[in-house]
Amino acid sequence: MLLAAGRDLELKSPPTYPPSARGYFISDLHLFTRRSCAELHATDIWAAAADAEAFVLGGDIFDFKWSTHATLDDSLDAAIEWLRELVAPHPQCRFFYVLGNHDCLPAFQFRLDALAHELPNLDWHPYYVRIGSSLFLHGDVADGDIDHEMLVSRRSVIHHRGSKHIVSHLMYDAVVTVRVHRLVSIVFQRAPRVVRRILAYLDDIGHNAESGVRNVYFGHTHAPLEEYHCGGLVFHNGGAPIKGLKLRIVKAELS
Numbered sequence: 001m002l003l004a005a006g007r008d009l010e011l012k013s014p015p016t017y018p019p020s021a022r023g024y025f026i027s028d029l030h031l032f033t034r035r036s037c038a039e040l041h042a043t044d045i046w047a048a049a050a051d052a053e054a055f056v057l058g059g060d061i062f063d064f065k066w067s068t069h070a071t072l073d074d075s076l077d078a079a080i081e082w083l084r085e086l087v088a089p090h091p092q093c094r095f096f097y098v099l100g101n102h103d104c105l106p107a108f109q110f111r112l113d114a115l116a117h118e119l120p121n122l123d124w125h126p127y128y129v130r131i132g133s134s135l136f137l138h139g140d141v142a143d144g145d146i147d148h149e150m151l152v153s154r155r156s157v158i159h160h161r162g163s164k165h166i167v168s169h170l171m172y173d174a175v176v177t178v179r180v181h182r183l184v185s186i187v188f189q190r191a192p193r194v195v196r197r198i199l200a201y202l203d204d205i206g207h208n209a210e211s212g213v214r215n216v217y218f219g220h221t222h223a224p225l226e227e228y229h230c231g232g233l234v235f236h237n238g239g240a241p242i243k244g245l246k247l248r249i250v251k252a253e254l255s
């Protein structure tokens with residue numbers, strides 16, 4: 001996991017944008033899983049990409065843990081192809097891929113890095129990206145009181161453990177079908193606690209209100225959040241396109 005741990009230092013700085021620039025943020029498509037309805041949003045995502053000057057993909061876009069592809073290589077190939085089809089036809093837009101906890105595996109980082117070298121308008125970031133006064137992150141730091149060092153350590157033990165057995169997929173489907181998933185999102189991902197944890201993380205990495213951050217865009221909880229004010233910052237979460245839940249393509253400030 002040295003790649004992600006040391007990667008921050010080598011990253012290209014995002015460009016600066018004028019206030020009129022159009023940006024978008026999505027996360028948690030969980031593509032390749034049985035529960036994802038992301039394909040229903042494909043047209044809207046492509047339309048946003050055609051309109052945007054910057055587009056942040058905020059992690060768990062692909063779900064390698066619950067992928068229905070037969071092998072990890074098949075999932076990786078499909079992920080790279082999906083990204084190439086989104087990024088290549090929109091050279092006016094810069095894409096920033098921020099890893100989540102379901103797509104942070106080293107094998108994907110290597111493939112993403114190669115794609116970012118191939119496509120000049122694609123950058124990737126293991127933990128977060130700051131563009132102007134906006135901070136974009138996946139949001140798995142909200143799982144507990146997690147500082148950056150703990151996040152690096154948690155992420156480093158996430159490896160591909162083989163595709164899930166069909167029985168696991170069916171059990172997950174059953175859970176999703178009875179909407180337990182939505183209940184879990186609502187009950188256990190209440191905004192104040194999630195936002196408080198993210199605020200503490202932003203203090204830890206030095207991208208807080210004092211540093212000039214105004215808007216924070218995150219995912220992971222699958223619980224939509226629209227302009228939630230806390231600690232001098234405004235928080236945004238676009239939800240997830242999973243059965244019983246909703247995805248919103250979030251407009252993002254870039255300056």
Ligand SMILES: [Mn+2]
Nearest residue numbers: 060100101220
């Ligand atoms: Mn996640």
